[in-house]
Amino acid sequence: MSRETLSQQAARRIREEINEGLIAPNSILTERDLAERLGISRTPLRSALSVLEREQVIERMANGALLVRRIAIEQLLDIIQLRLILERAAAVRAAEYGMTAELEAARGRQLRYLRAEPAKFEDFWVDDNDFHRAVAMAARLRLLPELLDEQRAIVRRSTIIRSHDNFADQAREHIAVINAIEARDADAAGAEMEKHFKHMRARTLGWLDKD
Incomplete structure (x- = not known):
């Protein structure tokens, strides 16, 4: 059985928190806060955030900020x-x-x-x-x-x-x-x-x- 990588773990945890309403829609996410809370470095975190962007769970705004997408x-x-x-x-x-x-x-x-x-x-x-x-x-x-x-x-x-x-x-x-x-x-x-x-x-x- 394969083990999750750090980036996979981070993506799963962020996704779960969003799915469960612990992170509200339209919230702004910062890499610094997420890295500190999840206890990982920026490199695997950025990989995790890229996955969530592709899944359209979050989106990167013009100013570079990460926004949790509201479901229309x-x-x-x-x-x-x-x-x-x-x-x-x-x-x-x-x-x-x-x-x-x-x-x-x-x-x-x-x-x-x-x-x-x-x-x-x-x-x-x-x-x-x-x-x-x-x-x-x-x-x-x-x-x-x-x-x-x-x-x-x-x-x-x-x-x-x-x-x-x-x-x-x-x-x-x-x-x-x-x-x-x-x-x-x-x-x-x-x-x-x-x-x-x-x-x-x-x-x-x-x-x-x-x-």
Whole structure:
């Protein structure tokens, strides 16, 4: 198993802090502060920052300052539309193959959110990921989880989705997809997944109005 280089470690740590909201969008990053905090020299740090620039996590302004990029609402909506197409097809295909242990486990975790009790965003984010990954794997689309991870990493940087603690609606939609897959009803599975993403789009726009 290969070990991370210093630059890879630095890129991962900065990326994680941005993804988790510890470094806010539109923050200005300085090499000096980052090098001191991460305990590394400027050379591996600059390599790490170059990676994050290519990933469009940060951008270098005309004056040379490094800015943490804010996720535009248009980008979020584009990701939702892309995922709708991919994951609707995955749900249809999963229903053709049938139920899996991973989907059963995901349904059990989603049931906890129906109690209408406040929940932590980070906890739901993990369970939400497990649901979407389980559908992709049930569809035997082994490249899809990696594609979803890339898109979800972008969404996670958005502040819009972080200020909420009730995920009952999302859980009900997830469970409806799993139930349709269990019933081997491909049309229903696709329709429920499409409904989920259309509701996701509406929720995102609603959250934006309240933000």
